[in-house]
Amino acid sequence: MNRKQIFYEDVHPGDPLPALTVTTDERQLFFFSAATYNGHRIHYDKDWARSAEGYDDVIVQGPLQAALLARAVTDWIGGRGRLVEYSVQNRAIALVGEQLIFGGSVTGKRLVDNVGLIDLEIAGRRDDTVLMPGTATVALPLRGDQP
Amino acid sequence: MSEQSLIDAESAARVGTVAATATGEANRRDWQRWAAAVGDHNPLWFDPEYARAQGYRDIICPPLFLQYAILGVTALNEVRPDGSSGAVSGSLAFPRAPRRMAGGESTTFHRPAYHHDKIDMVRTIESIVEKHGRSGTFVLVTWRTVYRNQQRQLLAEATTSMIARP
Numbered sequence: 001m002n003r004k005q006i007f008y009e010d011v012h013p014g015d016p017l018p019a020l021t022v023t024t025d026e027r028q029l030f031f032f033s034a035a036t037y038n039g040h041r042i043h044y045d046k047d048w049a050r051s052a053e054g055y056d057d058v059i060v061q062g063p064l065q066a067a068l069l070a071r072a073v074t075d076w077i078g079g080r081g082r083l084v085e086y087s088v089q090n091r092a093i094a095l096v097g098e099q100l101i102f103g104g105s106v107t108g109k110r111l112v113d114n115v116g117l118i119d120l121e122i123a124g125r126r127d128d129t130v131l132m133p134g135t136a137t138v139a140l141p142l143r144g145d146q147p
Numbered sequence: 148m149s150e151q152s153l154i155d156a157e158s159a160a161r162v163g164t165v166a167a168t169a170t171g172e173a174n175r176r177d178w179q180r181w182a183a184a185v186g187d188h189n190p191l192w193f194d195p196e197y198a199r200a201q202g203y204r205d206i207i208c209p210p211l212f213l214q215y216a217i218l219g220v221t222a223l224n225e226v227r228p229d230g231s232s233g234a235v236s237g238s239l240a241f242p243r244a245p246r247r248m249a250g251g252e253s254t255t256f257h258r259p260a261y262h263h264d265k266i267d268m269v270r271t272i273e274s275i276v277e278k279h280g281r282s283g284t285f286v287l288v289t290w291r292t293v294y295r296n297q298q299r300q301l302l303a304e305a306t307t308s309m310i311a312r313p
Contacts, residue, residue: 032184035177053229074187079197079198087251087254
């Protein structure tokens with residue numbers, strides 16, 4: 001991640017977030033299921049995913065897509081930025097091994113009680129297909145603020 | 148409920164009730180394993196010195212991990228055939244719509260959790276509705292969840308949903 005701190009004053013509507021590109025594999029899905037105590041077979045049992053639930057392969061956990069999209073945001077806001085609101089919808093599934101792109105753009109900025117809030121439109125995509133649309137609000141430090 | 152409805156009367160009657168309460172502890176090894184599985188090596192989750200330099204008293208729990216800090220234990224014989232446990236969803240099951248997937252989540256984060264913080268969760272069933280989408284009829288369940296720490300401070304408020312399909 002970028003360790004350079006971004007400040008409220010630096011950000012303008014329309015600015016893009018640096019995109020995060022991830023191609024998952026079975027190991028990542030397994031470790032994520034383990035870390036979230038998720039026993040759902042569609043994330044590790046290919047036969048079950050195909051025959052019982054009709055998918056072509058094991059599928060990426062919705063919460064992993066959400067976590068990757070949040071990572072794109074928290075990487076961008078730096079150590080002094082704070083995730084305030086985070087909202088995503090699972091619109092489409094992703095299969096293991098597909099290249100996924102997580103990113104977004106700034107839709108607005110506002111000062112509320114001297115806190116610099118930035119509104120974002122965010123999405124997880126596979127090529128042009130939006131898998132996970134969402135919005136987020138982050139607080140960024142103002143230049144001159146002390147940590 | 149009509150005979151065609153995917154929502155059984157028993158599930159419908161639970162709207163507005165508490166689906167689940169749970170208590171857990173934010174644990175840095177657990178959240179770091181989660182972060183590693185996400186490939187998220189943000190030093191706020193790992194490096195106390197870095198976190199202190201940003202104004203925190205120690206490393207903090209990644210906001211999206213909070214929901215897992217309260218997960219309990221499910222006996223194998225209570226796990227559904229599809230491997231899901233149903234514990235945090237309040238064991239809502241829709242026999243006529245057995246295929247389940249997460250719908251979405253919307254969370255407001257108020258303050259961070261630290262290592263060893265005790266986390267209390269209260270989850271209520273906000274709504275259960277039948278929807279007709281392009282891919283057919285499905286059930287949309289929405290929960291509202293509040294997380295507090297041992298000082299009863301509000302950490303996060305979340306609205307989450309699940310989709311159940313025939």
